[in-house]
Amino acid sequence: MTSGPGGGGAGGPGPVGVADLSTLLRLATLAGVLLVFGVYGFLSWWFTHYAVTDTELRIRTGLLFRRTAHIRLDRLQAVDVTRPLLARLTGVASLRLDVIGAEEKDQLSFLGEKEAVALRAELLARAAGFAPEEAVRLGEAPQRELLRVPPGELAVSLMLSLGVWAALAGGIVAPFVVWWFSSSPWVAVATLLPMLGAVWAGTVGRFLTEYDWRVAESPDGLRLDHGMLDRAHETVPPGRVQTVRIVEPLLWRRSDRVRVELAVAGSKNEVLVPVASRADAYAVIARVLPGVDLAGLSYAGSPASGSRWVVPVWWKGYALALSPEVFAARHGRLCRRTEIVPHAKVQSVRYTQGPWARARGVADVHVDTGANGTVTARLRPAAEAAQLLYDQAARSRTSRATARPDRWMTSPGPDA
Numbered sequence: 001m002t003s004g005p006g007g008g009g010a011g012g013p014g015p016v017g018v019a020d021l022s023t024l025l026r027l028a029t030l031a032g033v034l035l036v037f038g039v040y041g042f043l044s045w046w047f048t049h050y051a052v053t054d055t056e057l058r059i060r061t062g063l064l065f066r067r068t069a070h071i072r073l074d075r076l077q078a079v080d081v082t083r084p085l086l087a088r089l090t091g092v093a094s095l096r097l098d099v100i101g102a103e104e105k106d107q108l109s110f111l112g113e114k115e116a117v118a119l120r121a122e123l124l125a126r127a128a129g130f131a132p133e134e135a136v137r138l139g140e141a142p143q144r145e146l147l148r149v150p151p152g153e154l155a156v157s158l159m160l161s162l163g164v165w166a167a168l169a170g171g172i173v174a175p176f177v178v179w180w181f182s183s184s185p186w187v188a189v190a191t192l193l194p195m196l197g198a199v200w201a202g203t204v205g206r207f208l209t210e211y212d213w214r215v216a217e218s219p220d221g222l223r224l225d226h227g228m229l230d231r232a233h234e235t236v237p238p239g240r241v242q243t244v245r246i247v248e249p250l251l252w253r254r255s256d257r258v259r260v261e262l263a264v265a266g267s268k269n270e271v272l273v274p275v276a277s278r279a280d281a282y283a284v285i286a287r288v289l290p291g292v293d294l295a296g297l298s299y300a301g302s303p304a305s306g307s308r309w310v311v312p313v314w315w316k317g318y319a320l321a322l323s324p325e326v327f328a329a330r331h332g333r334l335c336r337r338t339e340i341v342p343h344a345k346v347q348s349v350r351y352t353q354g355p356w357a358r359a360r361g362v363a364d365v366h367v368d369t370g371a372n373g374t375v376t377a378r379l380r381p382a383a384e385a386a387q388l389l390y391d392q393a394a395r396s397r398t399s400r401a402t403a404r405p406d407r408w409m410t411s412p413g414p415d416a
Contacts, residue, residue: 048110054132057097057123059108075100076127077240078221078269079120081233083113088231095120098237100265124220124235143218147284149274154210157259157275158203160251162334167202171195210274215284222287224269236272239403240264241288242345242371244272246281248336260285263371289326289342297321297328302379306360310379320377325399327367327392329377339375341367343392343399351389353382365389367396 040063049060057071078098087093093116094109111119117140125135158164174195179188211228222236243263252258258281260273272288273281282294299319307315317333327346330338346367353363363385365377380388 044110048108050108052119052122052126052132057108059106069106071097071099071106073123073126076123077237077265078235079123080105080235080269081116081120083227083231083233085229093117095123097123128220141218141220143216143223145214145216146222146287147213147215147273147276147280149210149213149276151207151211153275154207154213157252157257158207160257161249162251163249164203167195167199171199210271213274215273217287222272222284224272226274234269236262236264236269236288242341242369243373243375244285244289244340246285246294246338246340248338250334253336262288263369263373265370289340292323292325292340292342294340297323297326299328299330303362303381306357306362306381307379309360310357310362315379318378320380324395327375327377327395329375331376331378341369341375343395344403345369346392346396349389349392349396351385353385358382365392367392 043063044061047061047063047066051058056073057069057076059069059071061067076097077100080096080098082094082096084094091113092109093111093113094107095111095116096105096107098105108119121138121140122135124141125138126132130138171192175188175192178191179185182188208228209230210226213226214224216223216225220235221238224232224234224236226232241262242265245261245263247259247261248257249259252275256278257275258273258278259271259275260281261270262272263270273284276284285294286292299321302315302318304315307318311318314333317331317336319330321328321330326340326342328338328340330336347370348368350366350368351363352366357363357379361382362379363382365380365385365388366374367376368374377385377388
């Protein structure tokens with residue numbers, strides 16, 4: 001029996017026929033997947049409805065399982081516009097809504113970009129107490145840009161971060177070490193994959209997320225615009241910031257660069273400024289903590305006599321500063337972090353002292369905030385810490401009584 005021209009057996013398809021069939025099968029599978037996702041996306045849009053009543057926003061979604069969310073307008077604290085890459089290509093956007101008391105953000109998708117911006121403006125105006133007709137008339141609140149982080153500055157800051165280099169070194173060395181001891185390349189690959197994910201998130205992923213970061217001021221709070229592929233438009237609600245954290249990595253200090261992070265009650269917006277000079281960062285923080293002179297804070301370090309026996313070497317990184325407006329605690333030597341809490345945002349104050357700290361005459365004072373966070377002044381002299389416990393409780397009580405209400409569109413506009 002002789003082979004046919006294609007090289008196969010008599011009556012059987014040759015390799016060329018198999019290759020053609022395989023290519024057609026792949027193309028058919030790809031077309032089927034695209035069709036399924038396209039139909040699912042269309043039906044998801046078709047079954048998404050919303051309505052704005054006098055008191056709430058109602059969102060009804062679900063193809064197989066229907067879900068209806070009733071969001072009270074007076075409980076809204078932030079409305080963010082997000083534009084993922086595919087959504088930007090098709091001209092649509094989503095609204096993410098921060099609601100007081102809710103752990104997860106509700107989302108309203110498949111809106112046109114102009115419709116999303118207009119609806120966001122209306123919801124914020126309604127949440128501020130404006131009548132429905134006036135809320136529609138007001139439109140998008142004016143804004144004034146305070147800060148823009150150039151992409152080059154962001155890239156340099158990442159290259160000067162020890163955490164980035166540590167992640168890269170770990171991602172390279174760890175798989176080889178695992179391979180050496182296990183003699184199995186599959187175990188090394190299994191170790192490599194999650195580490196590559198961590199390295200991506202801390203380097204390229206962070207660059208893509210924080211690309212072209214802009215901070216602008218408006219009557220409804222500070223607006224944050226950022227992102228290369230997925231563009232996000234977020235809002236820091238006025239008066240809802242519980243803690244401001246200033247991060248100073250070791251290699252940033254020579255050029256006096258800092259990173260500013262936030263803890264906002266009921267929100268996951270954590271970054272205010274990814275990198276900036278200290279002067280520019282302090283100018284932005286002044287819009288979040290009006291009246292606070294960060295440059296004027298005087299930090300007192302932990303006492304050497306007791307602290308060095310409780311926390312060797314690293315005790316030098318702990319310090320405390322108090323002003324009529326804020327409680328500020330500092331920690332860290334390689335990467336210094338300063339956490340600043342307005343007295344009005346302190347929910348409770350605690351004094352802790354372990355047996356070894358008691359023997360060395362030092363103690364810790366913790367202040368708890370409304371964002372389920374805690375700021376700790378570590379290794380304070382025991383007598384000072386005991387007095388600080390009562391003084392801080394009194395300062396917080398007085399500050400809460402005189403604090404201004406947290407409302408949108410009640411502060412002066414950008415040109416005021």
